[in-house]
Amino acid sequence: MSKDLDRVRDQWETLAKSDPFWAVLTETEYHDGQARKDFFDSGRTDVRRLLEVLDRHGKSYGDVAVDFGCGVGRLTYALAEQCKHVTGVDVSRSMIEQAQAGNPFPDRVAFVHNEAATLPFDDDSVDLVISVITLQHIRPALSLRYLLEMARITKPGGHLVFQLPSHVPATRPMPPSLSKAQLHVLEAPTSLEVGESGYVRVGVKNISHGEWLPGQLLNAGNHWRLHGAMFVQDDGREPVRCPLRPGESTEVLIRVMAPSEPGSYELEVDLVQETVAWWAERDSATARVPVEVRAKAPVTAAPVDEAPAAPVVAKTTGDELEMNGVRKDLVYALFEQIGCTVLEATPDERAGGHWLSYVYAIEVGEYRIDINHGI
Numbered sequence: 001m002s003k004d005l006d007r008v009r010d011q012w013e014t015l016a017k018s019d020p021f022w023a024v025l026t027e028t029e030y031h032d033g034q035a036r037k038d039f040f041d042s043g044r045t046d047v048r049r050l051l052e053v054l055d056r057h058g059k060s061y062g063d064v065a066v067d068f069g070c071g072v073g074r075l076t077y078a079l080a081e082q083c084k085h086v087t088g089v090d091v092s093r094s095m096i097e098q099a100q101a102g103n104p105f106p107d108r109v110a111f112v113h114n115e116a117a118t119l120p121f122d123d124d125s126v127d128l129v130i131s132v133i134t135l136q137h138i139r140p141a142l143s144l145r146y147l148l149e150m151a152r153i154t155k156p157g158g159h160l161v162f163q164l165p166s167h168v169p170a171t172r173p174m175p176p177s178l179s180k181a182q183l184h185v186l187e188a189p190t191s192l193e194v195g196e197s198g199y200v201r202v203g204v205k206n207i208s209h210g211e212w213l214p215g216q217l218l219n220a221g222n223h224w225r226l227h228g229a230m231f232v233q234d235d236g237r238e239p240v241r242c243p244l245r246p247g248e249s250t251e252v253l254i255r256v257m258a259p260s261e262p263g264s265y266e267l268e269v270d271l272v273q274e275t276v277a278w279w280a281e282r283d284s285a286t287a288r289v290p291v292e293v294r295a296k297a298p299v300t301a302a303p304v305d306e307a308p309a310a311p312v313v314a315k316t317t318g319d320e321l322e323m324n325g326v327r328k329d330l331v332y333a334l335f336e337q338i339g340c341t342v343l344e345a346t347p348d349e350r351a352g353g354h355w356l357s358y359v360y361a362i363e364v365g366e367y368r369i370d371i372n373h374g375i
């Protein structure tokens with residue numbers, strides 16, 4: 001197995017062991033397997049949106065489908081409501097075990113653990129391959145290989161529908177008149193140990209008179225202030241989901257890390273257009289909450305009744321998953337080169353505010369390269 005694949009597998013396995021549902025969708029309500037119904041309902045919505053692309057082109061889905069990077073089966077189960085046989089494939093054994101454990105259609109839906117850069121299916125054996133929020137964490141050389149594999153296993157006339165980011169566009173400064181936000185800290189830890197991570201949930205409202213468009217590198221980020229003075233300028237950063245029209249609101253979950261020295265701090269949240277400006281510099285109001293940063297507790301723990309109040313601290317996720325893209329032009333060229341037709345590339349928001357990302361619908365043609373025998 002390649003180093004890239006090793007890394008991806010280990011990261012996902014760690015995430016899957018700690019909180020598999022939340023690893024798939026990082027909305028807070030899905031922590032620890034909560035809101036299971038909503039979680040799987042979101043899979044139905046996603047599958048409907050993916051298949052709508054084929055509907056628009058008058059294409060059928062066929063009987064046999066594969067869900068690449070299936071996680072706990074969120075889309076796989078939903079796809080089984082549309083196709084007779086569905087196989088979910090995932091690099092993480094724990095994800096596959098979870099998906100198998102909850103499988104509502106054991107006679108028609110199978111799950112396969114696959115650690116290879118190839119897909120474990122015969123040539124021309126499936127009608128449809130889908131993949132969502134999976135290729136974006138795989139490095140391009142490996143993603144391209146998987147795309148070729150998807151084409152190899154799909155019958156001529158069958159389809160691939162997958163989401164893949166293209167690139168982060170160059171930023172154009174947003175005019176200062178648009179840099180007006182109302183920020184509310186909705187949830188934050190009141191106390192953290194030095195260097196400890198926690199999560200801050202922030203409500204962001206566009207109170208300017210113009211729309212915040214996607215692709216402008218607009219993030220919510222935090223500073224740490226001590227006695228009013230800036231102590232840590234750059235800490236957590238998360239994209240603000242755009243577009244956001246005047247008066248519209250969204251929420252951002254920022255992972256923060258307590259400063260290295262104990263003290264009574266203020267955690268300050270602001271918006272920043274990367275490489276352009278923090279919005280406080282443009283007179284947009286920030287939001288601040290007090291956070292007590294404690295010295296590290298000695299290894300021999302204090303008695304329970306003397307322990308400080310439990311902080312609102314979310315789980316840490318280990319190494320952050322890196323984001324990757326393959327330029328849209330290259331995706332088109334790749335499929336054209338192997339005799340497939342790109343039916344459509346629809347802009348998609350799943351990769352977050354910075355990225356131009358697309359859902360591609362591909363019709364597989366007669367001619368394919370057998371990459372497993374070398375190209």
Ligand SMILES: C[S@@+](CC[C@H](N)C(=O)[O-])C[C@H]1O[C@@H](n2cnc3c(N)ncnc32)[C@H](O)[C@@H]1O
Binds near residue numbers: 090134
């Ligand atoms: C964010 S989850 C998405 C799961 C599912 N597609 C969904 O939308 O519910 C990404 C999944 O892709 C899997 N994955 C990542 N790299 C993979 C690879 N090379 N082969 C198969 N699965 C992979 C991960 O283990 C993880 O379960």
